[in-house]
Amino acid sequence: MEGKRLSVCLVVRNEEKYLQRCLASIKDTAAEIIVVDTGSTDKTVEIAKQFTDKVYVIRWRDDFSKARNFALDKVSGDWVLFLDGDEELDRQCIPALLAKINHGDAEGYLIKVLNYYETGGRVEISPDVIFRLFRHNRKYRYSGAIHEQICDSILAVNPDAKINIAEDICIIHYGYLKEEIEAKNKAERNTRLLEKAVKKNPNNLLDRFHLGVEYFRVARLDQALEEFLFVLDKVNLQAIYVPKLMRYITKCYYLLGNLQEALRFIDNSWIKNFPDCGDLYYLRGTVCRELGLYTEAYDSFKKCLSVPTQPAYYGNQYCHYKDKIYHQLGELAEYFMDKETALDYYIKTLRENPRAIHSLARIISILRPKNNPEYTMQALNSVFDLSDPVLQVDLGRIFFRERAYPLAVQCCDTAMSLGVESAQIHLIKGLSLLRTKQYVSAIQELNLIPPENDFYSVAQGNLFIHYWLMKKNRKAATCLKNIKAAGTNPALAEVLEILREGRQVGPEDLKNPKESVLPMVNELLENLIESGELDSLEDAWACFERLFDRRPARLLGDLFFKYERYDQAELEYRQLMEEDSADPQVLYRLGKSCWAQNNLAEAEKHLYKALQAGCNSPQVNWELARLYQDMALKTLEDGLQKYPENTEMLKLQQKIKDNLIEV
Numbered sequence: 077m078e079g080k081r082l083s084v085c086l087v088v089r090n091e092e093k094y095l096q097r098c099l100a101s102i103k104d105t106a107a108e109i110i111v112v113d114t115g116s117t118d119k120t121v122e123i124a125k126q127f128t129d130k131v132y133v134i135r136w137r138d139d140f141s142k143a144r145n146f147a148l149d150k151v152s153g154d155w156v157l158f159l160d161g162d163e164e165l166d167r168q169c170i171p172a173l174l175a176k177i178n179h180g181d182a183e184g185y186l187i188k189v190l191n192y193y194e195t196g197g198r199v200e201i202s203p204d205v206i207f208r209l210f211r212h213n214r215k216y217r218y219s220g221a222i223h224e225q226i227c228d229s230i231l232a233v234n235p236d237a238k239i240n241i242a243e244d245i246c247i248i249h250y251g252y253l254k255e256e257i258e259a260k261n262k263a264e265r266n267t268r269l270l271e272k273a274v275k276k277n278p279n280n281l282l283d284r285f286h287l288g289v290e291y292f293r294v295a296r297l298d299q300a301l302e303e304f305l306f307v308l309d310k311v312n313l314q315a316i317y318v319p320k321l322m323r324y325i326t327k328c329y330y331l332l333g334n335l336q337e338a339l340r341f342i343d344n345s346w347i348k349n350f351p352d353c354g355d356l357y358y359l360r361g362t363v364c365r366e367l368g369l370y371t372e373a374y375d376s377f378k379k380c381l382s383v384p385t386q387p388a389y390y391g392n393q394y395c396h397y398k399d400k401i402y403h404q405l406g407e408l409a410e411y412f413m414d415k416e417t418a419l420d421y422y423i424k425t426l427r428e429n430p431r432a433i434h435s436l437a438r439i440i441s442i443l444r445p446k447n448n449p450e451y452t453m454q455a456l457n458s459v460f461d462l463s464d465p466v467l468q469v470d471l472g473r474i475f476f477r478e479r480a481y482p483l484a485v486q487c488c489d490t491a492m493s494l495g496v497e498s499a500q501i502h503l504i505k506g507l508s509l510l511r512t513k514q515y516v517s518a519i520q521e522l523n524l525i526p527p528e529n530d531f532y533s534v535a536q537g538n539l540f541i542h543y544w545l546m547k548k549n550r551k552a553a554t555c556l557k558n559i560k561a562a563g564t565n566p567a568l569a570e571v572l573e574i575l576r577e578g579r580q581v582g583p584e585d586l587k588n589p590k591e592s593v594l595p596m597v598n599e600l601l602e603n604l605i606e607s608g609e610l611d612s613l614e615d616a617w618a619c620f621e622r623l624f625d626r627r628p629a630r631l632l633g634d635l636f637f638k639y640e641r642y643d644q645a646e647l648e649y650r651q652l653m654e655e656d657s658a659d660p661q662v663l664y665r666l667g668k669s670c671w672a673q674n675n676l677a678e679a680e681k682h683l684y685k686a687l688q689a690g691c692n693s694p695q696v697n698w699e700l701a702r703l704y705q706d707m708a709l710k711t712l713e714d715g716l717q718k719y720p721e722n723t724e725m726l727k728l729q730q731k732i733k734d735n736l737i738e739v
Contacts, residue, residue: 079178081107083153083212087143089136091161092118094250099127101164102157105173112147120161138269141218144226151212158208162251163189172244176209183230183237184210186316187245188388193252200397203388205241205316222269223286243388266290281307285317292324301328313349320391322346326359338363354383354395361404374408377401399429406438413694415442423459437474445480453483465494472504481508499529507538511606515542527558533565540572541603545612552576567592571600574619582622594623598631605635610644627651630662637665642672660691668699676707702737709733 084106088095099109109128113121114136124131134146144158155177159165165173176185186205193200207227210216215233218226230237251262270287273280288303304325311318322345329338342360350356361376380395394400406421419442425435445452456462462471472487488505491497506521519542522535540555556576559569567588574581583590597620604613621627633648649666652659667682683700712729716722 079174080155081153082155082157082173082177083108083110083151084157084159085110085112085144085147085151086124086159086161087112087114087140087147088116088120088124088161089114090116090118091120092116092123094162094164095120095123096126098159098161098164099124101167102159103127105165105170106157107153108151110147110150112143114143138272139221140223140269141220144218148212148214148217154212156210156212159247160249160251163247163249166190166246166248169245172242173209176242176245180240181238182240183234184227184239185242185245186239186389187241187247188243189247189249191249191252200393202391202393203386203396204320204391205243205387205389206247207239208247209242209245220280220283221273222266223282225282241387241389263290263294267294279310281311281315282317285311285321288324292328295331297328297332301325301332304328308345316389317391319350319353319389322350322353323355323359323391323393326363330359330363335363335367339367350390352383352386353390353392354380354386355390355392357383358394358401365404365408370408370411374405374412377404377408397428399425399432399435402428403432403435403438406435410438410442411694413698418442426460433470433474436470437477440471440474440478445475445478445483449480449483452480463494465491465496468494469496469498469501469504472501476504476508479511481511484508485512499525499531503531503535506535510538510542518542527562530564532562533559533568536562537565537568537572538603540576541600544572544575545607545609549576565596568596571596571620575600575616578615578619580619580622586623590623597623601632602635605632605641606639608641629655633662633665637669640672642669645669646673658689660686660689663689664691664696671703671706676703676710679703680707698737699739702739705732705736 082105084102086098086109088111091098102109108130111124111128111131113124113131113133115133121131121133130150132146132150134143136143147158148156157165157173176182184207186207187209189204189206191202191204193202207225210226210230213230213233215229216226217229219229227239230239267287267290270283270290273283274287277283284303285307288300288307291297291300291303304321308321308325311321322341326338326342326346329335329341339360342356342363346353346356347360357376357380361373361380364370364373364376380401381398383395386392386395402421402425406418406425409415409418409421419439422435422439425432426439440452440456443452443455456471460467462468468487468491472484472491475481475484475487485505485508488501488508491501502521502524506518506525509515509518509521519539522539525532525535536555536558540552540559543549543552543555553576556569556572559565559572570586570588571593579585586593600616601613604610604616629648629651633645633652636642636645636648646666646669649662649669652662653666656662663682663686667679667684667686670676670682671679680700680703683696683703687696687700709729709732712725712732715725716729719725
């Protein structure tokens with residue numbers, strides 16, 4: 077290597093998973109590689125020796141600084157770059173790195189690190205900066221047992237030293253992935269070392285900040301918040317970790333359920349000191365939304381999209397994921413009944429992240445595929461490429477949830493024609509065929525699911541209900557036998573056996589815990605309600621009635637409402653009204669049930685009561701306005717029967733019809 081010599085140092089232990097990738101990323105740039113192993117029991121040392129002959133094994137003494145200083149004692153180069161074994165240098169940054177060490181005037185650099193971490197089953201990236209690159213000077217020494225620091229030592233030796241930020245040099249860090257944290261017991265180790273360090277020096281703010289971070293990672297939120305607030309009270313707000321400190325404090329308040337305090341902290345502290353921080357507005361939007369401050373939430377998420385380029389030391393975790401912001405804005409636009417804008421945001425979400433299935437599901441729900449199947453497919457095809465077979469499976473699942481069963485079958489067939497076949501596809505298609513009374517095809521499809529598959533019991537359970545309704549007891553018994561043999565859902569097997577035998581049971585009669593049986597009973601009731609088998613529903617209810625303290629009128633009412641059996645829903649909700657007349661959701665659904673049966677006066681009475689009781693959303697106001705239009709049309713219709721030639725009434729009737737509010 078021409079110019080200044082770079083020494084790359086690593087302190088490692090059990091890093092065999094990533095070490096080869098790490099060392100390969102710097103082998104052509106480093107003049108020497110120094111690896112200090114603190115007691116690996118895997119192939120770490122063996123891998124290290126493939127890249128360097130400067131591999132040292134030392135005894136671990138619960139002190140990262142001692143290990144790093146040991147590495148520094150072995151350095152012979154002009155510059156030092158420290159890496160961890162679960163990191164790698166982005167090779168695209170090598171020219172910038174060489175420029176800094178050959179021509180830069182700084183004594184050291186904070187360089188960009190991209191932390192890979194998991195959230196919600198998805199791997200995401202959070203940028204940060206960390207001091208890892210500095211000139212070699214034997215007087216420079218690390219201090220601190222963990223999250224070890226060397227800047228103080230550099231400035232003590234050379235008070236005029238210039239420390240710069242170099243975001244054009246980038247390290248990729250995999251150590252925050254859940255599997256790595258669990259494998260290495262990082263949280264437990266770090267917490268122990270930091271508690272020891274804080275006990276020794278309670279006023280070391282950086283150690284206390286990092287201790288708060290470790291508490292936060294293991295959900296010890298009260299302790300984390302205590303550490304963060306201690307640091308905030310004493311820290312210089314110019315310290316490079318303060319933006320992250322502000323985010324952690326906000327998240328602690330939020331996760332502890334103290335939403336008002338979270339909002340106060342954002343508005344009184346965070347926004348005053350870092351008004352351009354993107355995560356500030358994302359978290360503010362999240363908090364405002366949960367507080368019911370929907371307009372403020374909407375404005376905050378929109379602001380999040382317009383913040384300037386963010387410095388890496390902000391350590392943002394949210395604002396650079398535009399798909400998440402767009403989805404939030406889409407849901408809020410839906411709340412405000414602006415479906416066109418909602419669709420626009422959901423489409424933007426999918427363009428940012430084609431696997432954002434939750435946004436695709438919202439688009440489909442807005443299109444109402446059950447009632448508008450052809451228009452739904454036409455609209456989707458005009459915007460998206462639906463040729464991906466995996467996407468067809470997702471579409472099938474979404475259409476099934478929307479009860480657009482023919483479309484679900486169509487998507488399953490398309491997926492299989494493109495070479496994708498799975499138990500899930502057979503389940504979606506089979507259940508969709510069952511719901512549309514194509515029984516022969518449904519049975520064939522569901523029987524394709526093998527006994528070892530997780531969906532097998534679901535398939536056999538649905539077949540059992542079909543045979544039970546058809547009075548085909550022998551075939552129902554075979555399905556029950558299959559479920560028992562699979563052994564994956566004993567509660568389902570017990571519920572179906574009770575149903576087949578027609579036994580009336582109480583909690584004392586159950587073999588399985590009541591809490592595992594009741595969900596199976598609820599699913600059975602839902603299946604029968606959707607099928608319209610109300611006589612069989614009563615038979616089933618007779619079997620399980622004693623498991624409930626009282627008739628589950630809310631459950632039954634909501635199921636009847638979901639499946640548009642509004643007369644039955646009204647009966648259940650009226651029973652609930654006798655017990656509690658103030659539940660706004662019951663009032664709302666009772667009003668909607670009356671409206672669906674054209675009982676407009678009762679609908680208006682209950683919807684207005686729901687509004688007064690707290691169900692005060694744009695949707696309810698919107699629907700109530702439409703109801704008043706329907707009532708006006710009914711009044712005009714009655715009037716025109718008496719005065720059929722009244723042109724003013726005819727004009728008014730037509731004007732209302734031309735401007736009906738869509739609900």
